[in-house]
Amino acid sequence: MAFSEDITVSIQKLHQLIDTVDHIIIGKKEVTRLTIVAMLAGGHILFEDIPGVGKTLLIRTIAKCLEADFARIQFTPDLIPSDIIGFSVPTTNGSLFDFRKGPVFNQLILADEINRTSPRTQAAMLEAMSEKQVTLDGRTYTLPNPFFVLATQNPIEYEGTYPLPEAQLDRFLFQLSLGYPDSEQEALMLASPDQQKEVEKLEPVMDLEEFLLLKETVDQVHVEEKLLHYIVSLATLTRNHPALRLGISPRGNQYCLAASRANALIDGRDYVTPQDILTVLKPIYRHRLLFENSLSKTEIDVFIDELTKELVVPTIRGTRRWN
Numbered sequence: 001m002a003f004s005e006d007i008t009v010s011i012q013k014l015h016q017l018i019d020t021v022d023h024i025i026i027g028k029k030e031v032t033r034l035t036i037v038a039m040l041a042g043g044h045i046l047f048e049d050i051p052g053v054g055k056t057l058l059i060r061t062i063a064k065c066l067e068a069d070f071a072r073i074q075f076t077p078d079l080i081p082s083d084i085i086g087f088s089v090p091t092t093n094g095s096l097f098d099f100r101k102g103p104v105f106n107q108l109i110l111a112d113e114i115n116r117t118s119p120r121t122q123a124a125m126l127e128a129m130s131e132k133q134v135t136l137d138g139r140t141y142t143l144p145n146p147f148f149v150l151a152t153q154n155p156i157e158y159e160g161t162y163p164l165p166e167a168q169l170d171r172f173l174f175q176l177s178l179g180y181p182d183s184e185q186e187a188l189m190l191a192s193p194d195q196q197k198e199v200e201k202l203e204p205v206m207d208l209e210e211f212l213l214l215k216e217t218v219d220q221v222h223v224e225e226k227l228l229h230y231i232v233s234l235a236t237l238t239r240n241h242p243a244l245r246l247g248i249s250p251r252g253n254q255y256c257l258a259a260s261r262a263n264a265l266i267d268g269r270d271y272v273t274p275q276d277i278l279t280v281l282k283p284i285y286r287h288r289l290l291f292e293n294s295l296s297k298t299e300i301d302v303f304i305d306e307l308t309k310e311l312v313v314p315t316i317r318g319t320r321r322w323n
Contacts, residue, residue, distance in 0.1 A: 014214065018033055023198075025054045027181050028054070028058070028181075034280070035059075038173045041261070042218075043173025043258065044171070044173055045149075045172060046114075046176075047150065047152045047153070048152075048177060049152060049179065050179075057199065059110045063107070065206070066208055068146070071110070073104075073110065074113065076116060085128060086102035086104075088100070105144065107144045109150070110152070112151075115163060169288065175287035177297070217265060221261035231257060231277060232253060234281070237307055237310060242292075245291065252285070264276045274315075286300055286301070
């Protein structure tokens with residue numbers, strides 16, 4: 001079928017995009033792949049990371065490969081909502097107002113150090129992420145499509161931070177971390193040409209229309225009913241676990257389903273497998289689980305691994321395919 005052939009070609013371009021980013025951000029291919037998964041699933045990503053590991057470069061490279069609009073918003077304590085969403089100014093006759101769009105009206109956005117700004121400004125950004133629109137002076141303005149935010153936050157022990165509340169953390173599909181490169185990867189980075197110049201020289205890998213077609217196709221990826229129950233059962237374990245004060249929300253389950261479908265699509269399948277669910281589980285669960293005692297990222301990942309062992313992994317037929 002022609003449609004299936006189009007989808008297959010676009011998926012191949014997605015893999016080319018991931019390889020291109022891996023050429024710039026050396027050794028972080030899995031993080032790049034999960035970033036693309038989040039974009040296809042219609043969600044956003046929160047990076048809790050140290051400065052200087054390549055987050056800006058990652059999102060700029062993806063924007064360049066898709067020929068998408070990109071903006072970086074540096075969050076500071078004195079930032080106010082109008083600095084993000086925009087503001088109205090009177091026209092020359094004084095009886096009307098013109099809306100001047102803020103940097104949020106871009107397709108791909110890096111919201112840098114989002115926990116350094118006030119809760120009021122955080123809420124304005126997160127509302128735009130959730131609603132895909134902003135309202136000012138009684139008028140509603142739709143944000144671009146696609147609209148994807150990669151937000152970063154400093155580790156919560158840093159001074160001068162405003163930790164995001166659980167309800168706002170829940171709006172992020174994934175929590176990821178680039179982390180330090182290993183010694184071999186860092187040596188390759190030092191030996192490679194200037195990364196910023198390399199990004200500027202990149203040619204688009206696929207156009208936005210192709211990407212949006214794939215994004216729409218995610219909803220068509222088949223999920224067997226037993227896998228839906230598996231997602232819900234995993235979340236139920238977290239809601240009843242004695243070590244947790246807060247488990248996975250229904251929104252978390254919806255994100256798990258969407259991300260599993262997107263992961264299957266990247267693999268060229270029109271059906272979800274249990275492995276798709278397990279692949280996206282940790283980045284979905286990490287920032288949603290609220291423990292009685294503070295745990296490190298490594299300890300949280302171990303906890304999630306132990307949680308999955310409590311359920312039998314379903315088996316599926318896996319016979320549906322586009323090609």
